[in-house]
Amino acid sequence: xxxxxxxxxxxxxxxxxxxxxxxxxxxxxxxxxxxxxxxxxxxxxxxxxxxxxxxxxxxxxxxxxxxxxxxxxxxxxxxxxxxxxxxxxxxxxxxxxxxxxxxxxxxxxxxxxxxxxxxxxxxxxxxxxxxxxxxxxxxxxxxxxxxxxxxxxxxxxxxxxxxxxxxxxxxxxxxxxxxxxxxxxxxxxxxxxxxxxxxxxxxxxxxxxxxxxxxxxxxxxxxxxxxxxxxxxxxxxxxxxxxxxxxxxxxxxxxxxxxxxxxxxxxxxxxxxxxxxxxxxxxxxxxxxxxxxxxxxxxxxxxxxxxxxxxxxxxxxxxxxxxxxxxxxxxxxxxxxxxxxxxx
Numbered sequence: 001x002x003x004x005x006x007x008x009x010x011x012x013x014x015x016x017x018x019x020x021x022x023x024x025x026x027x028x029x030x031x032x033x034x035x036x037x038x039x040x041x042x043x044x045x046x047x048x049x050x051x052x053x054x055x056x057x058x059x060x061x062x063x064x065x066x067x068x069x070x071x072x073x074x075x076x077x078x079x080x081x082x083x084x085x086x087x088x089x090x091x092x093x094x095x096x097x098x099x100x101x102x103x104x105x106x107x108x109x110x111x112x113x114x115x116x117x118x119x120x121x122x123x124x125x126x127x128x129x130x131x132x133x134x135x136x137x138x139x140x141x142x143x144x145x146x147x148x149x150x151x152x153x154x155x156x157x158x159x160x161x162x163x164x165x166x167x168x169x170x171x172x173x174x175x176x177x178x179x180x181x182x183x184x185x186x187x188x189x190x191x192x193x194x195x196x197x198x199x200x201x202x203x204x205x206x207x208x209x210x211x212x213x214x215x216x217x218x219x220x221x222x223x224x225x226x227x228x229x230x231x232x233x234x235x236x237x238x239x240x241x242x243x244x245x246x247x248x249x250x251x252x253x254x255x256x257x258x259x260x261x262x263x264x265x266x267x268x269x270x271x272x273x274x275x276x277x278x279x280x281x282x283x284x285x286x287x288x289x290x291x292x293x294x295x296x297x298x299x300x301x302x303x304x305x306x307x308x309x310x311x312x313x314x315x316x317x318x319x320x321x322x323x324x325x326x327x328x329x330x331x332x333x334x335x336x337x338x339x340x341x342x343x344x
Contacts, residue, residue, distance in 0.1 A: 021073060022073060023073060023074060023077065024070045024074055026070075027066050027069070027070045027074040027077070027078070028074075028077070030062070030065075030066065031062050031066060031077070031078050031081055032081075034061070034062045035062070035081060035082065035085045038051065038058060038059070038085070039085060039088075039089060042089050042090065043089075050090075051089060051090050053090075057086075057110055059082040059085070059086065059114070060114070060117075062078050062082065063075060063078045063079055063082060063114050063117060063118055064117065064121060066078045067117065067118045067121040067122040067125065068121050068125055069125070070122075070125070071122045071123075071125045071126040071129060072118065072119055072122030072123055072125075072126055073122070074122070075117075075118030075119070075121065075122040076115070076118055076119070076122070078118065079111065079114045079115050079118045082111075082114060083111045083114070086111070091107065092106065092107050166298065174205045177201065177205060178201075178202065178205045178206065181197075181198045181201035181202045181205070182198070182202060182314060184197070184198040184201075185198035185199065185202065185314055185315070185318060186314070186317070186318060188318070189318075189322055190318060190319055190322050191225065191226065195318065196226055196228070199212075199214065199226070199228065199311075199315065200212075200228045202311055202314075203228070203292070203311065206307040206308075206310075206311060207274075207292060207295050207299055207304055207307055207308060207311075208295045208296030208298065208299035209229075209292045209293075209294065209295040209296075209299075210229050210294055210295070210296075211228065211229030211230065211292070211293040211294040211295075212227075212228050212229060212290065212291060212292045212293060213226065213227050213228070213272075213290075213291045213293065214226035214227075214278075214288065214289075214290055214291075214315070215240070215288050215289040215290075215291065216278075216287060216288040217251065217286065217287050217288055220241075220242055221239055221240065221241045221242065221247070222239065222240040222241075222246075222247060222250070222251070222288065222289050223238065223239050224237075224238045224239070225288075229293065229294065237271060240289075245266065245267045245269070246267050246268065246269065246271065246275070248267075249264075249267045250275060250276075250277045250286065250289045251277065251286045251289075252286075254277045254279060254286055255277075256274075256275070256276045256277075256305050256308065256309060257274065257275040257276070258273070258274055258302075258304075258305055259272070259273045259274070259300075260300065260301075260302065271291065271293070272291045272292055272293040272294075273292050273293065273294065273295050273300060274291070274292040274295075274304060274305065274308050275289055275290070275291040275292070276289070276290055276305070276308045276309055276312045277289055277312065278290060278312050278315055278316050278319070279312075279316055280316060280319070280320055281313070281316055281317055281320050282320050282324075287316075287319065288319075290308065290311065290312050290315065292308065
């Protein structure tokens with residue numbers, strides 16, 4: 001099963017740094033809403049300096065919440081925004097005769113604590129985010145592997161079922177039956193019952209053929225002398241003349257024709273699946289043709305041509321042996337006829 005390749009994703013590992021420079025829009029909106037509300041309350045509802053005098057300072061709320069939810073960068077932005085707002089609204093004034101360093105320590109004490117808290121809390125949050133991303137990436141990878149494995153299992157089950165059906169539909173080992181049929185073919189004579197039955201069995205076992213025709217060269221044309229299978233098949237012609245392409249390819253060129261090859265389909269012209277010439281084992285001349293009109297689809301393969309050629313060689317051997325026997329008998333009959341008749 002072929003699957004489409006998706007976009008390449010970055011697989012997070014434990015070595016990936018948790019820090020990333022990214023600001024979240026929601027964090028900025030939440031921070032702006034809080035600071036605007038605090039500034040409005042301090043300006044119109046409270047006395048000046050009241051907001052700065054509160055302990056703990058209300059600005060701890062957005063700094064902790066934003067750092068806890070979004071991480072270090074958003075927390076630092078919250079610290080900067082809160083410090084700027086505090087400076088604009090209620091930044092403490094130095095006391096009389098207060099030393100400068102003491103004033104800085106008093107005024108920058110809380111912003112420094114904000115900064116440290118934002119960094120500490122934000123780093124913990126970023127580590128949680130990084131761990132969650134690694135778990136999410138691992139979950140997605142496992143989910144893809146599960147789907148891929150399920151698809152492969154489904155394909156495997158289908159293939160196994162197909163092979164089981166194919167195995168159940170194939171014939172059992174018929175080698176002994178095939179040898180017996182070949183033996184019967186060689187014992188028989190052309191056109192007798194044993195000969196016809198042997199050709200039928202051999203064609204069924206080796207080629208899965210249930211319809212075939214044996215043609216012999218008679219008066220310059222291929223004429224069907226044996227037909228096996230139903231007679232209602234429309235492609236079962238009884239004669240092919242010298243003017244037809246099938247005759248030329250079989251008789252003159254001695255080619256083996258297969259419906260699997262495009263160049264042979266025009267010669268077969270829908271008359272069958274395979275065709276091979278019957279050539280004499282003694283003279284090499286073509287004296288006939290064996291044509292397979294219908295066969296099992298699983299047997300339609302290039303190897304079927306070799307089986308057909310082998311079957312044609314066995315058939316040609318039987319014809320040659322029969323012709324030789326007839327020639328021997330005729331020669332013996334002629335020699336007997338030439339002997340003088342003894343007078344008594």
